[in-house]
Amino acid sequence: MRELRREHMLNALLAAALFAVPLWAYLVDEPFLITLATRVAILAMAGVGLNLALGLGGMVSFGHAVYFGLGGYCAGVLAHHAFNATPVLMGLDGTNQMLVIWLVAMALSGLLAAMIGALSLRTSGIFFIMITLAFAQMFFYFALSWPAYGGEDGLPIYVRNVFPGLNTMRPWNMFVIAFVMLMLVLALFAMIRASRFGAALMAIRQNADRVAAVGISPFGVKLAGFVISGMITGLAGAMMADLTRFVSPSMMAWQMSGELIVIIILGGTGRLFGPVVGAAILVGFEVIFGGLTEHWKFWLGLVLLSVVLFARGGFIGLLAGKERHG
């Protein structure tokens, strides 16, 4: 019980910090820092998506970048057609409305996750890891070789997509959008984890045979979890493309899938705010050490290794103790 409260307090503190730092940067006019915080928020959101599959359901997807990238391309392609006033396909117009883009990104990512999940969730362990990786690589090479949207050069978004009532070109506004969306997604994650569905999903990670023996088909529950997971990561991808005003196949690369897994392990697998901490560490490393040495990923790898070896609950586990399900 005490541990539970400790984690709640830690989470509140983290949320406050994620808001306070860019707020301060806004007041002293440091737009770079605001954009960094926005990056953390969006990456964290992508991580929350994966955390649902990996942390709650034990589905170690090594291909979640495919949803991230698909979301990114939704933003890029729709904006591209809106900008050029050409139809996307068969009379369907592009759009520069973020809200519409988000819905499209979530729908398509969910659909793709349903397809990939249906084909891969009968396997487990290393086979599941390899199959999800293979699917993601397939789409990566497809994006790379498809010239209509820039191929390997990627696709720029000349003017950031619009949000009702806010000028999204202002860094602070973009941050607020990302922050609010992250909080909503975190609330969704917490709600799912506490629900009957979440109870079944987490039980399947621990002992799928037992879950089947009480009459719940593990496959259906895992598939539903995988689809929601892909949708969230797809949404984050769309927002990331808007933040960087650029989408390229690298968003779908296996390195990106790896980074999402790293984010979760660093922060604490299955923990609500794990991805927030993980994303902050990742971006922090990139900024602080990326300027000093090209090998910042090596040092990040060392941190990751020590987390795996000495702090299995990640950063949240270190500070808030082991998770208790009650």
Place this chain on the structure above:
Amino acid sequence: MADPVLELSHLDKAFGALKATDDVSLTLMPGEIHALIGPNGAGKTTLMGQISGRLPPDSGTIRFRGQDITRLSVAQRARMGLGRSFQISSLIPEYSARRNVMLALQARQGHAYRFVMPVRHDRRLTEPAIEILTRVGLEGRASVPSAELSHGERRLLEIAVALALRPACFLLDEPMAGMGTEGVGRLVTFLKDLKQEAPILLVEHDMDAVFRLADRITVLVYGRVIASGNVDEVRNDPEVRRAYLGDEVSA
């Protein structure tokens, strides 16, 4: 005579050259405890696996409540009312005893796809869960993660989870294994009551318990049924004495 709740006919299952189940037929009648005994490796767990749906038989059929279930999945069979306990305790390790039972209750209520209401304070789950834990004597341990329960407590929790399903038939695989004599005594009394609720197919090594509980006994050796009948018939069967019971009975 009433119809059997469970009816196996001519089941076969081989692992490579090993015939783990060899032309096994048996029935489970309403209100009875049917004990399945046999030396280690006789194929008892393998047979339970085929009934619960974990292992597909090579041939033969399984009928449950009048329906052919040979091709149904584990989860489908559980939803039809097959409640099993595992020989090696198989629980949700991080979940408390209470939440293990709640999971079974939620499955029976048919609501795995509810995303909004939190389970922790859902009284349709917590209240019956405590009731069931009280029945098996685990109410004092309700909040302990199942991984931290003692061996005997885990055996009881296995039974509690099966109870929560309110099954039409219990499949219990060595529920008494590793329990002290006191625990065995209590479980014997408990199972005697339980059979009024639903018949029990019981795999058990403790012969004392089997003789006290069983209405019928089937003896399995090398995957084959070598004898089947009431306690006295099986006890006095010369083949059984030679193959399995040996001195234990004459002593």
